[in-house]
Amino acid sequence: MADPTTYRPAPGTIPTEPGVYKFRDDSRRVVYVGKAKNLRSRLSNYFQDVTQLHPRTRQMVFAASSVEWTVVSSEVEALQLEYTWIKKFDPRFNVKYRDDKTYPMLAVSTGERFPRAYFYRGPRRKGVRYFGPYSHAWAVRETLDLLTRVFPMRTCSKGVFNRHENLGRPCLLGYIDKCAAPCVGRVNEAEHREIVEGFTSFMSGHTDKVTKKLTADMEEAAENLDFERAARLRDDLQAINKVMEKQAVVLGDGTDADVIAFASDDLEAAVQVFHVRGGRIRGQRGWVIEKTGDWDEALIDAPTQGELDPALPYLMQNFLVQFYGDAVERADSEAREDAELIERRGVDKLSQQRPAPLVLPREILVQVLPNETEETLQVLSDLRGAAVDARVPQRGDKRALMETVERNAKELLKQHKLKRVGDLTARSAALQELQEALDMEQAPLRIECTDISHIQGTDVVASLVVFEDGLPRKSDYRRYRVKEAAGDGHSDDVASIAEITRRRFLRHNKDKLAVPAAEEFDGSTFADENIEEMSTDNKRFAYPPQLFIVDGGAPQVAAAQKVFDELGIVDVVLVGLAKRLEEIWVPGDPDPVILPRNSQALFLLQQIRDEAHRFAITYHRQQRSKRMRVSELDNIKGLGQNRRTELVKHFGSVAKLKEASVAEIAELKGFGPKLAEAIYEGLHPTES
Template sequence: MISSEKIARIPTAPGVYQMKGENGTILYVGKARNLRQRVRSYFGSSRDSRYQVRFLVEQVSDIECIVTDTEKEALILENTLIKQHRPKYNINLRDDKTYFSLRLDLTEKFPRLTVVRKIQKDGASYFGPYASATAARAVMKQLQRIFPLRHYPLDACKKRKRPCLFYQIGQCSGPCHGLISEEAYLALAEGVALFLSGRDRDLVKKYRQKMLEASTAEKFEEAGRYRDILKAIETTLEPQKMVTAGEDIDVVGIHRDATRLTLALLFIRGGTLTGSRSFSFNWQLDDAEAIASFLGEYYGQEVFIPASLLLPLPIPENIGLPELLAEKKGKKVDVSVPRRGLKLELVELAGKNAENAAVEHWQKQDSSANVLQELKERLHLAKLPVRIECYDISTFQGKQSVGSRVTFIDGKPFKPGYRRYRIKNDGQTDDFAMLSEVLSRRAERAAEDPLPDLLIVDGGLGQLGILTHVLTELNILDIDTAALAKSRVFAAAGDIEVSRSAERVFRPGRKNPIVLRQNSKPLLLLARIRDEAHRFAVTYHKLIRNKATLTSGLEEIPGVGHRLSTRLLQEFGSLAKVKAATVDELATILGVSLKLAQTISKHLAQGRNPQRH
C-alpha cells in the first residue's frame, strides 16, 4: 500500500502515473489533470471501495509519476507508455489490422480507388473505415459500376495494345488510351469523392447540370453517360436511410458485464450509418476511465477522425482528447455527451450494439468451453485443456530442418505462444531425434514459459513415445499428452473408389487409438491445431531453404563464403540486385576487395549465377 506521505509528495500538476508491482512490473498506466488528486482516489482514506479497484490496488507496491505541461501531453505520454510496457490492467488494442479504407488522390493524373490499411498524410482522401478488405472491395466494385474509373496502374494500362476488359463492359472509361479527357475523368473522380462523403444532393445536382450542359452542346453521347450515372446513383441511394444531416460522427456505446467491458463504435459518414465495430476487454477500473483509455488508444492509430464524437458518459480530464484529435485532424473535433434528441438515440443504439456483442462473446465462450469439456471427457484428460500446444517437424532430406510450436488458448490461436526451432544437428534424417531435440528445448524453458494443459505431436505411437520419453527424463509428469495421426487411405489395385480411415488420437498407456466421431467439434479442433502446426513449420522451412539456395549459389563464386554471401544479400536486398550492382558498388561491402568484386561481377555476368529454388 502506498503511504499517505508519498501521496502528499506527488505534485498537483497534470501528468502520467505508473502503478508498479513488487518486482517492478508496471501494472497500470493512467493520466490525470491533477496527479495527487487522482492517486489519492485510489489510496487515500476516501479511496474507491469497489472490489475490482481494491483488487488492483492491493498488488501495487510503488507508484511513479511523470509531470507534463498540459493534459494533451499527458494523453500522448500515456499512449506511448502503454505501447512500450503493455501493462496488464490497461486496454491494449495493439495494431488492429482489420481496418480498411478506400483511398482516392484527386491530385494525381486519372485518379483511381484503392483499398488500403492505413491512413497517411499524403494529401489523398480516405473513406471508411470498413471492417474487412472484402467489405471495402465490395463498395469499390459497386462504385466502379457507377463511376468508370481505371482499375489498374496507369503505366501498366498504357503498355496494352487495346483497352482492358473493364472498358468493354463499361466499368472503365479508358483514360490510358485517350478515350476520355482529363477534365471529364476528373469529374467522375470528384463524383466518387462526393458519393463516399455522403454529399448525395450535391452529387445529383452536379451531374444533372453536366448532363444539361452536354445536351445543350449536342454532345449526346456524353449526356447519355451522365444520365446513366444519375440513374445508377439514384438506384443505389434509394435504400439508404439518412441518420443525421450530412455529418461525420463516431458514436461510442458501452456495456458492462461483471469484469468484462464491451465497447461499440458506430460510424456515421455523410449522415448515413456505414458500419460498426465492437471491442471487448477485461477491465477492472471505472467505466469512464475505460472509455478515455480506449479513445486515446484507438485514435492514436492512423484512423479517420470525424468532426464529432458522441460518448455515453463524461470522461475524466475531457480537454486533452479534443485537443489531440483537433491537432491530428487539422480542425476542431467536438466531443460531447448528448442528453436528448437524435444524438442521444444514436448513443443508445451504440449501447445496444455493445450489449449484442457482449452476448455473442459469451455464447462463443460457452461453445468453446463445451468443446474443451467434451475433448477432456473423450480423451480421458486429467484437466480441461484450456491451453494446448502442438509440435511438428519439417525437413527435406535432412537439410534445413525446422520444428514448430503453435499454441491455442480456449480453442483459439494464441500467436504470442508460437515458436520456431532451427534444428541444431542439421543434416540428420531421423525425425524422432529432431522431435526429441525440439521437445527437450521446449521443456527446458518451462520455468519462464509455462507448459500447456495438453501437449500434442503430429504422428502416431512412435512420436508419442518420444514425447513421453522426453517429459519423463525431465521429470515433467503432470501434463496430458497425445499424438494425432492423419487418416489413412485404403485402395486395392484396380479399385475405382478409395476408402479412408478415421483420424486417430493416441494416448499414453493405451495400445489402441481413440477414434473421435467424424466431423465432431473436438476432432475438428485437434485437426485445426495439427494443420496450423504443419503450416507454421513448412512456411519456416521454405524460408530457410530459399535463403540457403541463394547463399549456396553465391558461395560457388571463388572467394565468397557463407557469411559474405549472406552479407551481400542483406546489403543489396535480393540476388537480382547483387547481379545488377557495379564493381564499385560491390567493393563497398565489408569483406569485398576490388579484385573480388570484379570476380563476383564477372561470374554473375557469365550466367553462372545461382538459381532460385
C-alpha cells in the first residue's frame, strides 16, 4: 500500500477541464475510475488529510500507487468514457449493479436443432432467447404449462429427448398433445421451428394475432359441428387469456417506459426497475449496492430535490449509464448471434419473427432527475439512437406506479437488512467485532440507543430502544417528552441527550432499589407494536446495558458522559454514532473509531440507530398530531365531545361561535343559560 503523498501530482499540473481519471495500484491494475467537470478540483479532494476522507475512499487511495487522467471536450464525453473504462478495467472500487438475486426466466434454446423451452436461472448464454424476469419460479412454470397447449414445442432435456428418440415412442406430453413430439418424427425440423417462432412471437408481445386465429378456428369448428375440436380450441384460448391476464395493465395509454426508484440509508442503496411495455409490467429487477465515499464529493454541485437523499441524483445518473449501457451491449451481442445463426443455417424467418429488443425505451420515469441531466440524457440518446426523455411523474397513473416502485425499493432494502439480522452467525460476529473495536471486556449482549426528534423546537421527544443478542426487544422500548432542554419553540439537542440519559439511569438506580417508577416515563402504550411506556416489572431496568449509544458526535457523548460521572455509572460503555460517516465517538478520545464499511458491527449499529430514529419520529408525529387537534373548546367545563360537535356544526366554525352572543348560544337545544355563559367566557377570557 502506498502513501497518497508519494504519488500526489505536483501543484498546478492537473488541468481544470472536464475529464476522466484512473487510480492504479502497484501492479498497474486500475482500481478506480471517475469523472469530473473540473479535474483539478475533484482530484485535489483525494489528497487532502486522509483522516477526513470517507473510509472507502481512504482505502482506495492507499491501495493505489498512481493517478492519471484524460481530458475530454465535454461532460457528455466524460460520461461515455467513464462507462467505457469501467467496462474495460472492471475496477474493484467502482460500484457494480449486480442483481440482489437471480430472477427466474423462461428460456428458449433457439440455437438447437429442435429448440426447447425451459425454466432457467443464471447468466445469459449464446443461442438462447430469454423472457422475463419473473417474480416467482411458479409463474414461469405455469406460463410454460399453459402455452404448450397452444404451442406444443419441446420442453424436455437432451437426455430425455435422446432416450425417446431411441425408443421410438413419445413421452407423456406427446401423448396428451402438449408436445409435437419431434423425437419420433411427428413433426420435422422446419415444422417444429415454426411452432417455436409462434411461441417466441407470442412471448415478445404479439398476442393479438394468436387470439384472433384461435377464436376464428373455434368458431369455424363449431359451425362445422366439430364440437370436440371447438372445445379444445376454447380451452386453448382460455389458457392464452390466463397468461395475458398475469401481466395487468398499469398504464392505459399503452406506454413503453421504465420506472426507476431508489431507497437508501447512510451505507447502502436499493434500486428497483419496473419494465412497462405496451402499458403492462413485463419485468422487474432489483439491486442493493454500497454507497461510496467519492459520491459525497460529487454532490457538491448537485441540486437538492425536496427531502430526498441528496445522493439520489448521483445514484440515478450512475445507474442509468451503467444499466442501459450494459443492456444495449447485450442486445447488440444477441443480434450478432442471430446474424451468425441465419448465415450458418439460412433461417430467414428468424430475423423476421424476432423483434428488435426495446432495451432502452423513449421514456424513463425516475424518482429524481439524475445529476447532469442534459448530459446523461445525451448519453442515453446516443445509446438508443433516438431521443430519450426522463421525468419525474407528478400525478395520475404514472405517479401511482412510481409510488409502487418506491415501496418495492424500500422493501428490498429492508429485506436485505433483515437477512443480516436473522443470521445468528452474522449477529454473533457483529457483537464480537463491537467488543474488539471498543475494547470491551465482554460482548455487548444488551445495547440501548437514544435519539431526539423535533421540528424547529416543537414537540421535542426522545426514544430509547433496546437490543438483546443483536435483536430488538420491543417490550423494553421507552419514549420521552423532553421537558428541561426544550420548550417555547427552542431545543438543545446536546442538553436533550443529557436529560434523557439522566432520566434513564435514574430509573436504573431506582429499579435496583426496587422503588416504583417515577413520573419521567410518560405517554401512552403503543399497542400495535407491543411497546410499553410504563413497566409493570420494577426489575426490568434494574440491570444496565453493556453498551449505551447516543445519536450524535463528540458534543453529545461528552454531555452523556458528564451524566454518567454525576450518577456514578461506571459499568456501561458509552459511545456516540455520527450519521454522515458512521463514526463512533468514545468519551475523551479526540479521534473517532472507524469500522470497515462491510463490517457486521457497523451494520448492527446502523440498524439500532435507525430503529431509534424511527421510534422517535413516530412518537413526535403522534404528539404533533395530538397538539394540532387541540381546540379552544376543550377546556370549557361541562362541554363534552357531542356538544362541541353540535356547536361547531351549528355555527360553522369556532371563529363564528366567538361572534355569537350568550343568548344565541342558549337558543341551541340542550344548552342552558349557565352553560352558554361558560362557553362565552371560555372563548373571551380577557373580557371576564
